[in-house]
Amino acid sequence: MEGSQVAHRHPYVPRDLHLPDYVPCFLSQSSILSVFAISTLLVVSFIWIFSGRLPKKSKVDRVLMCWWAFTGLTHIILEGYFVFAPEFFKDKTGFYLAEVWKEYSKGDSRYVGRDAGVVTVEGLTAVIEGPASLLAVYAIATGKSYSYMLQFAISLGQLYGTAVYYITAILEGDNFSTNSFYYYAYYIGANFSWIVIPSIIAIRCWRKTSAAFRVQGQTKKPKVR
Amino acid sequence: MEGSQVAHRHPYVPRDLHLPDYVPCFLSQSSILSVFAISTLLVVSFIWIFSGRLPKKSKVDRVLMCWWAFTGLTHIILEGYFVFAPEFFKDKTGFYLAEVWKEYSKGDSRYVGRDAGVVTVEGLTAVIEGPASLLAVYAIATGKSYSYMLQFAISLGQLYGTAVYYITAILEGDNFSTNSFYYYAYYIGANFSWIVIPSIIAIRCWRKTSAAFRVQGQTKKPKVR
Numbered sequence: 001m002e003g004s005q006v007a008h009r010h011p012y013v014p015r016d017l018h019l020p021d022y023v024p025c026f027l028s029q030s031s032i033l034s035v036f037a038i039s040t041l042l043v044v045s046f047i048w049i050f051s052g053r054l055p056k057k058s059k060v061d062r063v064l065m066c067w068w069a070f071t072g073l074t075h076i077i078l079e080g081y082f083v084f085a086p087e088f089f090k091d092k093t094g095f096y097l098a099e100v101w102k103e104y105s106k107g108d109s110r111y112v113g114r115d116a117g118v119v120t121v122e123g124l125t126a127v128i129e130g131p132a133s134l135l136a137v138y139a140i141a142t143g144k145s146y147s148y149m150l151q152f153a154i155s156l157g158q159l160y161g162t163a164v165y166y167i168t169a170i171l172e173g174d175n176f177s178t179n180s181f182y183y184y185a186y187y188i189g190a191n192f193s194w195i196v197i198p199s200i201i202a203i204r205c206w207r208k209t210s211a212a213f214r215v216q217g218q219t220k221k222p223k224v225r
Numbered sequence: 226m227e228g229s230q231v232a233h234r235h236p237y238v239p240r241d242l243h244l245p246d247y248v249p250c251f252l253s254q255s256s257i258l259s260v261f262a263i264s265t266l267l268v269v270s271f272i273w274i275f276s277g278r279l280p281k282k283s284k285v286d287r288v289l290m291c292w293w294a295f296t297g298l299t300h301i302i303l304e305g306y307f308v309f310a311p312e313f314f315k316d317k318t319g320f321y322l323a324e325v326w327k328e329y330s331k332g333d334s335r336y337v338g339r340d341a342g343v344v345t346v347e348g349l350t351a352v353i354e355g356p357a358s359l360l361a362v363y364a365i366a367t368g369k370s371y372s373y374m375l376q377f378a379i380s381l382g383q384l385y386g387t388a389v390y391y392i393t394a395i396l397e398g399d400n401f402s403t404n405s406f407y408y409y410a411y412y413i414g415a416n417f418s419w420i421v422i423p424s425i426i427a428i429r430c431w432r433k434t435s436a437a438f439r440v441q442g443q444t445k446k447p448k449v450r
Binding site for chain 1: 341342344345346348349370371372373374377378381382385386388389392393396397430431434435436437438439440441442
């Protein structure tokens with residue numbers, strides 16, 4: 001905007017990215033990560049303790065509940081803020097969620113640059129997968145019959161989203177990181193869990209469900225599936 | 226390219242889309258649609274007759290086999306060609322698949338313009354969902370225990386892809402159609418089936434699978450799910 005008085009140079013690549021009224025990060029990288037790590041620890045501890053009081057929950061189920069609570073809250077709060085705050089890079093208050101995305105954009109400037117593909121994937125993740133992940137915590141806790149289907153569906157959504165995220169970046173030149181540290185730490189590192197964990201959960205759900213159909217097949221043999 | 230002798234004006238919107246060496250459609254709209262309709266009819270008829278010879282296949286299963294064969298071949302052949310032929314708009318031979326995308330781009334110029342989001346979604350659809358759809362035909366035919374999970378997974382992938390397709394278009398201004406006829410006929414109309422049918426199939430798979438887990442729960446009562 002022409003009216004901006006003090007023009008801060010942004011740290012993002014490509015260098016010619018136009019970010020009027022950009023305000024630099026107030027918090028350090030370690031502060032941002034510490035808040036995230038402590039919040040995660042609190043959520044996971046709470047769910048672990050709470051799930052321990054439920055009758056007959058296996059350790060795997062309890063770990064899964066922790067994962068779904070963590071990923072659900074990350075999707076809703078962190079990614080939800082990004083989706084609905086397109087001007088986060090102008091934030092002057094040091095608001096934590098704006099700081100997160102100012103910092104993460106050093107690994108992928110498509111966030112601060114409002115790339116349509118990134119906003120779309122984050123939108124679907126925040127609005128659909130986030131609440132669905134919290135529903136998965138409830139479904140596992142109460143032993144719902146749809147529990148595996150729900151976990152399978154969200155995991156596939158996470159994998160599809162991550163695939164779109166990386167493939168669009170490659171097609172657009174894969175040059176959105178401030179330097180290779182941010183490339184590997186943020187762009188690759190921070191998303192890595194959302195490839196590995198959904199893959200493991202999806203495979204587990206696939207196996208459990210196929211087994212349930214074999215049991216059903218044996219129970220009512222003459223009936224056509 | 227500067228070396229091109231005859232510069233054909235392309236019919237796509239935005240008008241300033243740069244398409245060097247563009248060659249207009251040779252086939253008429255009705256020819257293109259007729260070939261598609263006849264091919265579809267042949268595939269569906271073949272699968273319908275073939276599935277009728279299988280023991281104990283319900284009509285629903287046979288309809289699903291027709292759908293998966295149709296959608297799988299569409300993904301692999303039509304969308305696969307688009308993904309791996311970035312210069313289809315330069316085709317001078319009247320090759321059918323190039324004609325399809327020259328024509329469809331009138332409804333969405335992001336195809337001819339090689340939008341990263343569109344190429345990504347089409348890539349995932351052609352390379353993963355296409356072969357998976359043909360596997361679904363086989364899985365239904367042979368009554369595999371993973372049949373519902375596979376159909377559910379592909380349907381969710383189709384829905385996610387369609388969501389990305391439309392949301393990115395809206396975020397980028399939703400101005401990629403030559404006129405409102407192509408907007409509604411191609412951009413909306415041609416994709417409509419891939420919203421309705423995957424939704425129906427996904428809901429059906431969800432119900433069948435939840436029911437299978439209830440049966441399993443009744444079969445081995447004391448065991449923790």
